[in-house]
């Protein structure tokens with residue numbers, strides 16, 4: 147197939163030329179109805195399904211061709227374009243793999259979209275805890291032995307869902323994990339939200355489809371040149387019921403899919419296929435040079451493959467993720483991020499107790515690195531530090547589940563003070579954000595260790611997703627407990 151082709155874009159250009167008059171949605175009619183203060187040529191491509199523009203939910207024309215080009219480029223048997231982000235792809239994978247009451251192994255550091263998939267499907271999670279490096283203050287990978295042990299608890303589990311790579315670029319041993327899953331007749335589903343670029347450069351860890359995953363979802367918008375919400379779901383035929391997969395995607399995707407998002411997926415795939423290797427090699431070099439320089443600044447630390455791979459079930463590491471710690475200066479990741487943002491206009495993807503995380507992409511420049519290093523060197527010299535380094539707090543082990551996520555979601559709840567919450571059954575999710583990974587799920591009993599962990603996040607001004615009280619002064623718990 148010719149990866150220079152962009153069939154969605156070509157289809158839309160043909161449609162716009164051939165059909166000049168429209169009585170259809172969207173109401174702005176090719177941009178004419180958008181505010182005069184915000185005119186942009188791109189709005190012409192924001193059209194709807196018509197005989198000339200194909201249909202994402204039953205593609206036969208330009209969208210199908212674009213998905214086939216993507217499947218070839220990403221090494222999948224089939225690829226589906228997603229307009230509701232990897233969030234909807236993770237939900238769809240769970241809906242396609244497991245039925246109500248069926249067990250599914252889920253990595254505990256899964257994104258909250260996994261929890262949404264569990265609530266929608268009624269599948270029951272058997273959590274698999276990733277390893278944790280206290281020395282680095284980073285979550286590690288999940289070992290094949292941990293997956294094997296989880297199958298011993300749930301031998302009929304339909305699938306294992308894990309995140310790989312995680313936000314920090316940490317990858318588990320996917321080929322070995324795929325072998326364990328397949329030996330147990332289960333599917334391997336990979337939330338590869340942070341790995342759309344991996345397939346295209348040998349400086350990067352191998353991608354999930356190449357490692358034997360049955361399905362993988364990627365946020366193309368996170369690491370390649372696509373619009374926000376643009377994702378792809380790749381699958382391997384064989385263990386996957388493609389009919390159920392399609393039905394699941396109908397359930398979680400808009401019936402008015404954005405052609406701008408789909409066109410951006412088409413172009414991102416073409417760029418990756420044609421130039422990905424060279425572009426990503428240069429992004430890796432840039433990130434590596436930044437890492438080396440940051441490590442030379444007194445008080446700063448920046449872990450790389452040398453510290454990570456081979457430890458704590460980490461099999462590979464994505465060098466474009468640059469986690470920066472100023473703990474040697476007494477600064478938490480939150481404080482480092484705030485100072486870089488407020489004083490130097492340098493914005494990081496996220497912060498936690500230990501690190502501020504910089505994500506490099508092939509749009510990163512040497513100028514960006516200079517600005518980053520200028521900010522970090524100035525902070526190192528300013529001597530306006532906190533009194534003592536803030537201790538990184540290990541993710542607590544998951545608390546006992548009393549209700550399935552779905553039953554807890556629909557149960558009657560009441561609000562109690564956070565200070566009285568130890569021992570209660572949570573009625574909601576609590577996910578420190580970013581990265582939005584649930585620490586507490588609906589139906590789980592709040593342990594002292596978990597309370598301590600979240601209290602520490604509160605004290606550090608962390609933000610939470612999930613609780614109805616954003617500041618976690620109160621929490622919704624199961625009323626009947």
Ligand SMILES: Cc1ncc(COP(=O)(O)O)c(C=O)c1O
Pocket residue numbers: 230231232233234236256257259309312313337339340365375377581582
């Ligand atoms: C691990 C992980 N999975 C899934 C998602 C959701 O992806 P999207 O924003 O494309 O819906 C995210 C978003 O940050 C994520 O970090």
